[in-house]
Amino acid sequence: MRKNSLKFHSHWFFLSPSVLLVSFFYFIPVVLVFTIAFTNMDQVFSWRFVGLVNFLRLFTLKDPLIPRIIKNTVIYIFSALPLTIIGALFISLLTMRINRTASLIFKAIFFFPRLMPPVVWGFLWMWSFEGTRYGVFNSILEGFGVSPIHWFIESPMLIVICANGFLGISLAMLIFTSAIASIPKDYTWAAEIDGASFWQTSRFIIIPLLKWPIMTMTAWHLMSFINSYVYIFLITGGGPYHATEVWALYGYNSAFKNYQYGYGSSIMVVLVIINLILLVVLLKAFGMRRMIERSRIEV
């Protein structure tokens, strides 16, 4: 009896700080964002409930920007995601084949973006692709007699996709290389003795064995790309003329740039709902149990 009551107290004592912090900064905000979405909260923080006005504005296309933003978001997610997964697989398969020092150098180059603050990573891209002759790539081209190219006007989306995609690659590459390293060497050796080429070994031996990491990384980065807007905000700010404005960034800009907090919240609510649906699907597909390690012995 005494043991039971002690146990009850003890685990709640240990868990309460994280429960408090997480519910205060995640679960209450979810409720709050749903509430604000039904108000007309503005810059002086005066508000009243306005019902579905914000959502009607979103879904009946009263906002002329919405179709464009949906198109941008779809292009962004479905280009950055394949770039991340295929790029990371490609790099980790290639670095596996070369000697240790060289592969470490290459991995360091591709991992460096993770160690950089977002602001600096954004600054590097902004500066490298600047349209004047002071941009890094333009000044290199100038040396070859090419006149400056206005990268951000010609293909802003491509720059944003690469900046985010290579950030994704740095994490996925790390996971994939460690997974490849844990595959027993016998498999690849056996395939090579049978005369399999590099492509065949990768396609029929390694990639099937990497099914699980590839699936988790795809799910993880799908959510990242749906939710993230920080790098786009830093590199282009959504411009030029909303060319790189994605759904999440549009929500942020509506709230903190145009001071339409109610409308911004309703945009974010759509994202929260999409994410929750995705989460349920993923948990069903992967199985909650598989992510969990039980304690070995019950004390």
Next chain:
Amino acid sequence: MKKIFDKWIIYIILSLIAIPFLIMYIAFFAQAFSKGMSLGIIPQKLSFSNFSFLWSTIPWGLEKTRIWGIFLNTFLFASISGLAVTVVCTLTGYALSRIEFRGKAFFLSMQLILHAISGQILLIAIFFLLLYTKLLYKIPGVALARASLEIPLGVWMIKGFFDAVPWDIERSAMVDGCTRFQIWYKIFLPLIKPGIGAVFIWGFLFAWHDFIYVYTLLPGTVPLLSTLVQGLLATEVVDYGVIAAISLFYMLPPLFLFVFLQKALMKAPIMGGKGIA
């Protein structure tokens, strides 16, 4: 013969992907330490004039500001956030490693759940939450909000360290009459010092690097290093040399921490050793 040829192709492909990044990194470092550049990446003259912000003022809006006050603010912000992450994670990690309770599955899958409803898309709500609790525009409140983002991964990290401690130590302490809290405090904390260090650095690093929380939730009159760099980029006349130098100054402390305590960090099972990273 064919094998050697294959190797060369691999090197060439990898180099082609890596070269644009190398150019960017080199341009960044070279720009910080030189007066001007030719061909984008070749520094013309070695100079430390870009680093004059260390002892003189920086234009900030219509006024001027000094780097060291901003540095201290950033340090305060990152330390509070790191400490909060450490305290919360060491407590929770112990419970998840050693105690069976209902709802444990939920706690362990929190990483994925909180990644789905990430702090970034709840930022509007967090803004109003802090506004109504009078924590908005104050460094400690924003640091706590930032700390909540790192808890799921931090818990996985520290749980690995707790898992590695033998159960016999805990049992013998219990036989001697320790309570759970005493076990945690007197037995476990000294044993998992590297883990505590790793989690603190984890929390510190991400708070130090954070941009969007700081930019949105702290007023423009209290710049941290990240918002300072962004603010300088957003001005009319951009001096890339100075921005590169400040960025370098901004990046150094965490890199030092990281290199200095690398041994402890490398011991950390960073991804929790499970599928979900």
